Amino acid sequence: MTKFIFVTGGVLSSVGKGIVTSSIGKMLQVRGFKVTAIKIDPYVNVDAGTMNPYMHGEVYVTDDGGETDLDLGWYERFLDLSIPKENNITTGQIYQSVIEKERKGDFLGRCVQIVPHVTNEIKYRIRKVAEKSSADVVLTEVGGTVGDIEGLPFLEAIRQMRLEEGYDNTLYVHVALVPILDVTGEMKTKPLQHSVNELRRIGIQPDIIVARCREMIDKEALRKIALFGTIPEKAVFCSYNVSTIYQVPLILDEQGMGNFICQRLKLQASQPKWDEWKSFVKALQNPKYEIKIALIGKYAGLVDSYVSMNEAFRHAGAECQTKVSIDYFEAEIFEENEAELETLKEYDGIFIPYGFGSRGAEGKIMAIKYARENNIPFLGICFGFQLAVVEYARNVCGLKDANSTEINPETPHPVVDLMPEQKTVTYKGATMRLGLHEIFVKPNTIAYRLYKSEKIYERHRHRFEVNPNYIQILEKHGIIFSGKSPDGRRMEILELPSNFFFFASQFHGEFKSRPRKPDPEYYGFVKACLDRKLGKDTPEF
Ligand code: GLN
Numbered sequence: 001m002t003k004f005i006f007v008t009g010g011v012l013s014s015v016g017k018g019i020v021t022s023s024i025g026k027m028l029q030v031r032g033f034k035v036t037a038i039k040i041d042p043y044v045n046v047d048a049g050t051m052n053p054y055m056h057g058e059v060y061v062t063d064d065g066g067e068t069d070l071d072l073g074w075y076e077r078f079l080d081l082s083i084p085k086e087n088n089i090t091t092g093q094i095y096q097s098v099i100e101k102e103r104k105g106d107f108l109g110r111c112v113q114i115v116p117h118v119t120n121e122i123k124y125r126i127r128k129v130a131e132k133s134s135a136d137v138v139l140t141e142v143g144g145t146v147g148d149i150e151g152l153p154f155l156e157a158i159r160q161m162r163l164e165e166g167y168d169n170t171l172y173v174h175v176a177l178v179p180i181l182d183v184t185g186e187m188k189t190k191p192l193q194h195s196v197n198e199l200r201r202i203g204i205q206p207d208i209i210v211a212r213c214r215e216m217i218d219k220e221a222l223r224k225i226a227l228f229g230t231i232p233e234k235a236v237f238c239s240y241n242v243s244t245i246y247q248v249p250l251i252l253d254e255q256g257m258g259n260f261i262c263q264r265l266k267l268q269a270s271q272p273k274w275d276e277w278k279s280f281v282k283a284l285q286n287p288k289y290e291i292k293i294a295l296i297g298k299y300a301g302l303v304d305s306y307v308s309m310n311e312a313f314r315h316a317g318a319e320c321q322t323k324v325s326i327d328y329f330e331a332e333i334f335e336e337n338e339a340e341l342e343t344l345k346e347y348d349g350i351f352i353p354y355g356f357g358s359r360g361a362e363g364k365i366m367a368i369k370y371a372r373e374n375n376i377p378f379l380g381i382c383f384g385f386q387l388a389v390v391e392y393a394r395n396v397c398g399l400k401d402a403n404s405t406e407i408n409p410e411t412p413h414p415v416v417d418l419m420p421e422q423k424t425v426t427y428k429g430a431t432m433r434l435g436l437h438e439i440f441v442k443p444n445t446i447a448y449r450l451y452k453s454e455k456i457y458e459r460h461r462h463r464f465e466v467n468p469n470y471i472q473i474l475e476k477h478g479i480i481f482s483g484k485s486p487d488g489r490r491m492e493i494l495e496l497p498s499n500f501f502f503f504a505s506q507f508h509g510e511f512k513s514r515p516r517k518p519d520p521e522y523y524g525f526v527k528a529c530l531d532r533k534l535g536k537d538t539p540e541f
Pocket of ligand 1: 353354355356357381382383384406461462463464465
């Protein structure tokens with residue numbers, strides 16, 4: 001019998017539900033259970049792919065090419081899973097299929113309603129994940145905050161699941177903020193109480209409450225939460241601020257949450273095995289070295305835009321006993337004032353992440369030139385890869401005004417161009433080249449030393465590519481394309497053997513990076529930054 005755990009949030013969004021959900025998964029996983037996680041996003045978009053990262057944070061890409069909510073990234077990193085796109089359920093998807101069924105005549109003669117038709121579709125999708133994953137426990141996180149209009153059908157669906165699956169097989173966890181007043185230092189539980197009331201009004205009584213608070217909640221706050229939440233004190237837990245997010249499952253388990261959940265769901269648990277996780281946390285907390293990286297992007301104002309990249313740096317850093325500090329630069333500042341480039345001299349590495357559109361592109365190209373000419377370790381991802389090609393074409397191959405047609409459709413040298421199969425695409429949703437694709441890695445290259453394999457699979461999200469007509473001239477001038485698609489047509493990795501470390505990829509290694517299993521390109525870059533800082537002649541990977 002599958003067990004279902006539902007996680008809701010109260011008071012405000014961004015309260016850390018995704019981390020609590022991932023942490024619950026981890027607590028169960030270390031006790032020997034197979035888990036999977038679902039994220040429900042109540043917005044009407046079919047998926048996150050059409051949203052600006054500034055609005056919603058990064059778009060997380062799954063193996064099967066889903067453009068999903070970034071919480072799926074947290075589930076994958078914490079649980080070391082590859083989660084399919086069906087695990088991200090949105091209002092858009094639910095309505096799309098209900099309306100399609102209505103048009104086909106599946107409900108012929110009936111009036112189609114939120115209850116039961118929409119709620120049935122929601123429950124059907126949750127159960128389908130349970131069936132396909134064969135997980136012992138399915139975690140479902142409901143995005144947004146309790147009380148949001150668009151979240152109501154989802155809360156109604158999970159309410160019904162208690163009736164249908166039974167008390168022993170369902171558990172409701174409510175995560176809500178407990179603010180501390182600056183002036184008095186008092187912990188205020190009233191907003192949390194209200195959000196629990198709101199949940200109960202909908203018909204859901206939480207089994208567990210997680211208070212998200214700056215500090216460990218005191219006895220008085222705990223007593224009030226339990227009393228007004230109508231749950232025993234031992235069902236109240238606190239997610240307080242910690243030095244790394246990866247500590248959260250540990251602090252919740254120390255408070256007894258893992259055992260409580262197993263007892264409540266009648267799960268026969270084995271002794272939790274935390275050793276590996278703890279050794280990772282310890283490595284993160286005790287670095288021997290530090291490197292400073294300049295990230296040059298255009299969504300630099302919102303850290304969530306680059307969350308998988310940040311985490312990939314953390315995973316790579318932990319392997320090199322190195323703290324990776326990242327400073328964010330808006331690329332446009334270099335266009336406005338070239339002298340700003342000199343500030344990059346203080347950095348151990350220059351990193352250009354993914355990106356879209358022309359704003360800031362010239363600034364990024366300037367930074368790449370600076371990295372190449374000053375032999376500062378460089379890593380470019382996707383757009384960063386394409387712009388490295390543009391920079392090289394212009395400044396080394398002498399192709400004046402070379403560009404990507406994404407930036408300048410009139411360029412005389414379109415060294416990066418729309419992929420042929422994209423030319424007829426008009427729909428924007430889920431139409432990029434997405435997800436896992438096979439790549440052949442050339443022996444005797446840096447790529448081969450890092451990946452240790454001639455065949456790799458990496459996740460993609462792009463419409464443009466290196467124009468095959470320019471490969472010969474680029475190679476003649478010294479670029480090594482050390483990773484290509486199996487037919488040899490599509491360029492996937494580039495490197496410059498003349499530099500200490502100059503590496504870029506069309507794919508996104510960050511999506512596959514995990515604690516203790518850092519992604520090879522991020523690892524290679526971090527190690528190169530460190531080794532150069534330590535005065536070595538070549539990077540030692
Ligand atoms: N805008 C570029 C493209 O569509 C790069 C995309 C990216 O960086 N993910 O190909």
